[in-house]
Amino acid sequence: MSALNIWGTLVLVIYLELVCGYVSPIAIHGKQFIDSITGEPFFIKGVDYQPGGSSEVTEDNDPLSDSAICARDIVLFQDLGINTIRIYSLNPDLNHDKCMSMLAVAGIYVILDVNSPLQNQHLNRYEPWTTYNPVYLEHIFKLVEQFSYYNNTLGFFAGNEVINDKISAQISPPYVKNVIGDMKTYIKTHSPRVVPVGYSAADDLNYRIPLSSYLECAEEQSASLSVDFYGVNSYQWCGRQTMQTSGYDQLVDAYKNYTKPVFFSEFGCNKVLPRTFDEVQALFSENMFTTFSGGLVYEFSQEDNGYGLVEINSNGTVKVLDDFDSLKKHYKTIRLPNSDQISSAIAEDRKISQQAYRDETPSCQATYENLNTNAKVTKGLASSLVKAGVEVEKGQYVDLTQNDLRCTLEIVDNKGITWQGDTEVKTVRDLKPYLANPKHLKNDKQRKNVGSTAKISLWPSLFFILLTSMIQMV
Numbered sequence: 001m002s003a004l005n006i007w008g009t010l011v012l013v014i015y016l017e018l019v020c021g022y023v024s025p026i027a028i029h030g031k032q033f034i035d036s037i038t039g040e041p042f043f044i045k046g047v048d049y050q051p052g053g054s055s056e057v058t059e060d061n062d063p064l065s066d067s068a069i070c071a072r073d074i075v076l077f078q079d080l081g082i083n084t085i086r087i088y089s090l091n092p093d094l095n096h097d098k099c100m101s102m103l104a105v106a107g108i109y110v111i112l113d114v115n116s117p118l119q120n121q122h123l124n125r126y127e128p129w130t131t132y133n134p135v136y137l138e139h140i141f142k143l144v145e146q147f148s149y150y151n152n153t154l155g156f157f158a159g160n161e162v163i164n165d166k167i168s169a170q171i172s173p174p175y176v177k178n179v180i181g182d183m184k185t186y187i188k189t190h191s192p193r194v195v196p197v198g199y200s201a202a203d204d205l206n207y208r209i210p211l212s213s214y215l216e217c218a219e220e221q222s223a224s225l226s227v228d229f230y231g232v233n234s235y236q237w238c239g240r241q242t243m244q245t246s247g248y249d250q251l252v253d254a255y256k257n258y259t260k261p262v263f264f265s266e267f268g269c270n271k272v273l274p275r276t277f278d279e280v281q282a283l284f285s286e287n288m289f290t291t292f293s294g295g296l297v298y299e300f301s302q303e304d305n306g307y308g309l310v311e312i313n314s315n316g317t318v319k320v321l322d323d324f325d326s327l328k329k330h331y332k333t334i335r336l337p338n339s340d341q342i343s344s345a346i347a348e349d350r351k352i353s354q355q356a357y358r359d360e361t362p363s364c365q366a367t368y369e370n371l372n373t374n375a376k377v378t379k380g381l382a383s384s385l386v387k388a389g390v391e392v393e394k395g396q397y398v399d400l401t402q403n404d405l406r407c408t409l410e411i412v413d414n415k416g417i418t419w420q421g422d423t424e425v426k427t428v429r430d431l432k433p434y435l436a437n438p439k440h441l442k443n444d445k446q447r448k449n450v451g452s453t454a455k456i457s458l459w460p461s462l463f464f465i466l467l468t469s470m471i472q473m474v
């Protein structure tokens with residue numbers, strides 16, 4: 001074994017141990033998501049997840065309230081090769097600890113929309129002043145409060161397609177921006193870390209550039225009103241396409257200068273069947289990865305609109321559909337770009353286009369095409385709630401047994417035959433060092449202690465490797 005190999009092995013082992021010992025929060029660096037512990041870029045490779053649609057959120061049920069269902073679906077997520085899910089609606093009064101812990105050990109992050117179709121839980125896009133009220137704000141703050149305690153919460157969407165036609169574009173933009181600002185203020189005041197807040201946009205050419213620019217910009221006095229990331233719902237690549245025929249090249253042009261991370265918050269046109277998901281190759285190619293940080297396929301479960309990857313029966317059994325296998329072929333084999341590839345692609349881009357890249361959040365313009373941004377939003381509506389904080393159970397990881405991680409519900413393939421895949425959630429992140437110190441949530445000092453115990457546990461394995469390498473050299 002050469003000296004180089006020894007060092008290679010050492011580095012690899014240190015790396016693996018560090019990654020396994022932590023659930024790393026995702027942070028934002030310029031227009032890139034990064035793993036806040038390794039510093040490596042993070043690309044979203046995911047699906048949208050809301051079995052039964054948003055109306056399935058009730059007083060005692062939501063997509064993360066039943067751990068048997070979570071085990072079933074996480075087994076499938078891992079088989080599909082994803083690292084992120086987006087959830088559209090949850091009930092903050094339910095406990096989500098078990099499902100979030102299971103997702104965390106499986107290495108899967110969650111992007112959470114804070115709205116629901118229920119009354120007082122979303123903005124009315126045509127009369128936002130009737131719905132932007134303390135009851136609404138309490139709902140969204142509860143989700144923020146609870147979920148910012150989980151390291152695998154990647155971010156929050158303040159809104160989804162609120163602006164989607166001429167009327168909403170005349171009325172709603174300042175409301176959306178205020179909700180973003182309120183959430184960011186709440187997070188700054190109460191959350192254990194800065195969880196990013198974004199918006200998910202309908203990809204309408206009339207608003208593509210003006211809305212993203214409006215939500216990106218910051219007045220000097222209220223910098224916290226700008227989005228931290230931007231999601232685009234895009235269904236323009238249908239069947240066999242190229243960057244040019246699909247119009248993806250135009251999308252890249254539109255967002256190339258954006259100073260925040262941008263990704264597809266929904267993609268996967270179903271106008272041409274079966275879906276082959278070739279756009280995944282484009283999304284993670286050099287043409288796109290300097291501008292887009294990946295994306296989420298719409299959607300995991302089959303609903304009336306026919307975008308599903310699996311069919312969920314009312315008795316809890318699941319049938320894996322052809323689209324699941326088509327998407328898996330791409331997701332399982334695609335190589336996500338590393339930091340070197342990104343740096344050199346950006347350098348190359350700049351050479352060719354000679355574009356001046358802005359790194360700083362731009363200041364706001366007086367007007368934005370096709371939008372009215374002048375509506376007066378009642379000021380200070382959130383301030384007493386922000387000051388007092390909302391009452392809700394804070395999220396906390398819990399110990400999981402092998403039984404928790406086993407899928408007990410039947411999964412069948414598209415021919416109805418028992419599924420051949422793994423039926424147990426594979427553990428890729430270890431919560432043990434964290435749970436071993438039950439006081440970790442109390443303050444920062446104790447959180448740091450958790451970190452150092454995890455690091456100390458490296459030494460035995462380092463020693464072992466050194467020893468074995470030395471024996472081999474002799």
Ligand SMILES: *[C@@H]1O[C@H](CO)[C@@H](O)[C@H](O)[C@H]1NC(C)=O
Pocket residue numbers: 021022023024025151193397431434447448450451
């Ligand atoms: C969550 O992230 C913090 C760093 O921000 C880290 O100290 C802590 O150990 C992490 N928790 C887990 C369970 O990995």
Ligand SMILES: *[C@@H]1O[C@H](CO)[C@@H](O)[C@H](O)[C@H]1NC(C)=O
Pocket residue numbers: 209253254255256257355356
């Ligand atoms: C991006 O910046 C370049 C150079 O500053 C400019 O020519 C181009 O119009 C900008 N694109 C958008 C979509 O704003």
Ligand SMILES: *[C@@H]1O[C@H](CO)[C@@H](O)[C@H](O)[C@H]1NC(C)=O
Pocket residue numbers: 313314315316317410
């Ligand atoms: C569950 O429901 C599906 C569809 O109705 C059916 O084919 C399957 O046999 C049922 N499985 C069980 C275990 O009840």
